[in-house]
Amino acid sequence: MRRIKLTVAYDGTDYCGWQIQPNGITIEEVLNKKLSKLTGENIVIIGASRTDSGVHAMGNVAVFDTKSPIPPDRFSYALNQKLPDDIVIVKSEEVPSDWHPRYQDHIVKTYEYHILNTEVPDPTKRHNTYFVSYKLDVAKMREAAEYLLGEHDFASFCNIRTNVEDTVRTIYELEVLESECTYARNGHAAGRELTIRIKGNGFLYNMVRIIVGTLLRVGRGFYTPEQVKEILEAKDRQAAGVTAPPQGLMLMQIEYQDILLTKK
């Protein structure tokens, strides 16, 4: 029996998220079915991050155990032949048999949230960006982001939680990046694209999307940057901004540090 780690990319548009649901197809379900078909075994994967409906990934992680003779690094190729074209295995490799993608001491997750800030929506980016036509003060958004850096209790930035849950997380990086949008580059309409890139040791339910919703309120002038400090200290979901919609969000990578991942 070997444990195989998969790095998985997907367009989440047509899926009810990662985790198996009673009504609606999910990424996990498709991977279980295709892996079971490929190996002839009853495969149930363990995922690292249960992304929501409509959220995308470039580097989600899952593991499964198999007796298949397929070489570990060839699972990506074999599986990609069977998968629909909105799910791609980027990499497959063997890991120690007790290695778990969620329970590790040093995990760094990177998300990006893509905002199209222009006069009119771009139809080719409707599934991958959040379209916002109002004026945004990016300098103020960056100022507000500073307050969220480091270790904090992010209870104000979590949608559903149990009483026992630890809501302390550490954000290592939180950048608001600006780039030219296609309309502006071709002289059609004023605007730009914003990417909110966030790196942390873990994220609560909807945490990235609530942070984005809050930074957008700052950019719009509804909150001052300083108010984000108060929102954080309130430890109350009601204090923060709305949850930004799913399609702008992408899980970029999950890094497992200080761990000898590959089985020699």
Added chain:
Amino acid sequence: MRRIKLTVAYDGTDYCGWQIQPNGITIEEVLNKKLSKLTGENIVIIGASRTDSGVHAMGNVAVFDTKSPIPPDRFSYALNQKLPDDIVIVKSEEVPSDWHPRYQDHIVKTYEYHILNTEVPDPTKRHNTYFVSYKLDVAKMREAAEYLLGEHDFASFCNIRTNVEDTVRTIYELEVLESECTYARNGHAAGRELTIRIKGNGFLYNMVRIIVGTLLRVGRGFYTPEQVKEILEAKDRQAAGVTAPPQGLMLMQIEYQDILLTKK
């Protein structure tokens, strides 16, 4: 009666191209229907560029005549309320009543063709890029592109044509641009994105896609850059490379120069 010019953006994935077809929905058909509904008149638009099935646009152009009291610049807003979210009117404005989007002396069209050149496909870009996993020599592609610049008979780069058609066109710019791909930026897989940006006074049927297919053959080492000169001189479609697939192609803008476009 006023003539209104529309700048139209669309995601061509779910359409059988621009022009009305007996079997399958088209951009032109949707625009005619929605405009007729909006104005209560029987509107038939005249388009500038009949893009193929699966091809996208940021700035295609169409005109129509109307007696509607809607102010010219408000048509974009009114129409966007009725259109599906894969078609967007970027701009609407009044033009002289005899202004035609195809028959003008000085037209400059800009297309971009997007290639994802990485080890594995990116599922979130499958409708907007052509995925090519083989190694490409970009310097050689740029060298080959030089031969296509200027006024030439592009008969080798045209798929279907009538005997009477004039196949002489002028290419003003042909660039092969390189940028980082998301996989590489996040440490998942080696690769890059290539954008072939081309500006000309007009393009024959499938011309941009055949140029791209030919440049890809140069990049792969199947043709030398110098052979592109021979292909051009052959004036024979059989001499050039294959037609690159539609989803990588986007009509960026159509510029009408030396023309007083807006009716004062």
